[in-house]
Each structure stands twice: as C-alpha cells, then as structure tokens.
Amino acid sequence: MGKVTKEQVESTLQSKLNPSHLEVIDTSGGCGASFEIEIVSEQFEGKRLLERHRLVNGALVEEMKEIHALSIKKAATPDQWRQQQESEKSASNAA
Amino acid sequence: MKMASRGGVMISASTLATPPSASSLSTGRAASPRILTLPHSNSRLLVNHKPKSKSKPSAISPIRCGLSPQLKTTLDKVVSSHKVVLFMKGTKDFPQCGFSNNVVQILRTLNVPFEAVNILENEALRQGLKDYSSWPTFPQLYIDGEFFGGCDITLEAYKSGELQEVLEKALCS
Numbered sequence: 016m017g018k019v020t021k022e023q024v025e026s027t028l029q030s031k032l033n034p035s036h037l038e039v040i041d042t043s044g045g046c047g048a049s050f051e052i053e054i055v056s057e058q059f060e061g062k063r064l065l066e067r068h069r070l071v072n073g074a075l076v077e078e079m080k081e082i083h084a085l086s087i088k089k090a091a092t093p094d095q096w097r098q099q100q101e102s103e104k105s106a107s108n109a110a
Numbered sequence: 111m112k113m114a115s116r117g118g119v120m121i122s123a124s125t126l127a128t129p130p131s132a133s134s135l136s137t138g139r140a141a142s143p144r145i146l147t148l149p150h151s152n153s154r155l156l157v158n159h160k161p162k163s164k165s166k167p168s169a170i171s172p173i174r175c176g177l178s179p180q181l182k183t184t185l186d187k188v189v190s191s192h193k194v195v196l197f198m199k200g201t202k203d204f205p206q207c208g209f210s211n212n213v214v215q216i217l218r219t220l221n222v223p224f225e226a227v228n229i230l231e232n233e234a235l236r237q238g239l240k241d242y243s244s245w246p247t248f249p250q251l252y253i254d255g256e257f258f259g260g261c262d263i264t265l266e267a268y269k270s271g272e273l274q275e276v277l278e279k280a281l282c283s
Contacts, residue, residue, distance in 0.1 A: 064266060065259050072246055079246045087262050
C-alpha cells in the first residue's frame with residue numbers, strides 16, 4: 016500500500032464501524048502521514064475509551080502501516096454525541 | 111518554563127540499565143538515557159528504518175519482527191516493576207515527538223514519578239512493543255502493569271480527571 020488518502024481512511028472506517036458521524040482530517044497537508052479522526056458509532060456502546068481506540072486502530076490496521084500519526088480526537092457513542100452537541104448548542108446560545 | 115532541571119520526579123533507572131557500551135544504537139551523548147536490556151537480542155532482530163545503524167539491513171529483514179518470548183518476559187518485568195512506565199520517542203528531558211512530549215508534560219504536571227524508556231534507541235523493542243500492547247503508535251503509557259493508552263487517551267483522561275484517579279490508586283497500592 017502506498018500513500019494513504021483521507022478518502023481511504025473514511026471509507027475503511029465507514030465500512031468497518033458504520034459510524035453515524037465521521038470526520039477525518041489530513042493533518043499532514045495531504046501527504047497522508049497523519050490524520051485526525053472524530054468518529055461516532057454504536058459499536059462503541061459499553062466500551063471504555065481504550066477499547067474504542069483499539070476498534071479504530073484495528074479497522075485501520077492496513078492503513079496504519081503507512082500512517083505516521085493517527086490522532087483520535089473523539090470516539091463517542093451516538094448518545095454521547097447528541098449530549099455533547101446539545102450542551103455545545105446551549106452554551107453558544109447562552110453566550 | 112524550563113522543566114529539564116526538575117530532578118525531583120526522576121526515579122532510578124537501575125532495573126533498565128545496561129552499561130553504556132552495550133548499545134550500538136546509543137547516540138553516544140554523555141547524558142544519553144540508559145536502555146532496556148534485551149536478552150538474546152541480536153542484529154537479526156533489528157529493522158532499520160533510519161540510516162542510523164552501522165550495519166545495512168539485509169534484504170530478508172522482516173518488516174515486523176513481532177514479539178519474542180524473551181522480549182515479552184523483559185517487558186512484563188519492566189511494566190510491573192514500576193508503577194508508571196512511559197515508552198516514548200526521545201527522553202523525558204528531550205522528547206523527540208510532540209505526542210510523547212504531551213504525555214511527559216501531563217505526568218510532570220501531576221508530579222508523578224515515572225520511568226521513561228526511549229524506544230528510538232532500540233528497533234526490536236519498538237516493533238515488539240506494538241505487538242505487546244496491541245497498539246500501533248507511541249507514546250504508550252503503562253500504569254500498574256497495565257496498558258493505559260496513547261497520547262489521545264491520556265490527554266482525554268487527564269482532562270476528565272480519570273487519569274488522576276487511576277494514578278492515585280496505582281501509587282497508593
């Protein structure tokens with residue numbers, strides 16, 4: 016496998032973890048060396064953060080051979096995600 | 111703020127120590143950190159990504175060398191003989207990666223004594239640890255003999271206060 020693209024990371028995560036929200040950012044300026052990920056999936060339900068990260072790492076095992084740095088900014092369940100969105104919204108409303 | 115001189119948080123690396131001459135990968139700096147002793151480690155195990163080593167990697171070098179039983183035993187000992195162990199790129203005082211530096215700074219902020227192991231000095235260790243922890247990247251933080259997480263997890267746990275709890279429990283036990 017050569018260069019890893021943002022699209023490739025997205026489609027792998029899409030098919031393996033069926034996320035309801037997914038954001039992949041190439042933080043290496045397009046060279047495919049480092050990515051930041053925000054992912055919301057039902058598969059995280061009942062799992063500790065470490066186990067959630069392991070799921071993401073496991074899904075990207077092929078890509079990881081080429082990626083230098085993978086930063087998982089968020090690995091939330093749909094419920095947690097909804098709560099976070101709402102608290103952010105009410106915070107910005109209050110401001 | 112200069113953190114380098116905070117000797118108070120340092121603990122002895124005696125169980126990890128090898129004589130300075132033992133490592134062909136050592137940078138040769140006087141203050142160079144001591145490295146893990148790897149029983150029966152040999153050059154065949156080394157996978158060289160950097161032109162740092164004297165010997166050229168042979169064509170049959172495995173891409174991943176996996177975890178030898180000896181290395182596993184050594185790592186079991188290392189992570190169980192210290193409450194907090196950080197496998198990182200670079201040293202406490204000279205982290206060579208932003209992610210490793212983040213975790214060092216968190217541990218220092220919490221004033222936690224920890225053992226740091228520079229995985230850049232030993233390629234077999236670096237590859238073996240990925241299998242040992244089932245974790246693809248560095249840094250890797252161990253608390254009370256258990257893999258706690260990488261940089262993201264440590265940072266998030268620090269923000270939520272969970273890290274402080276886990277550390278407190280570990281250091282009191």
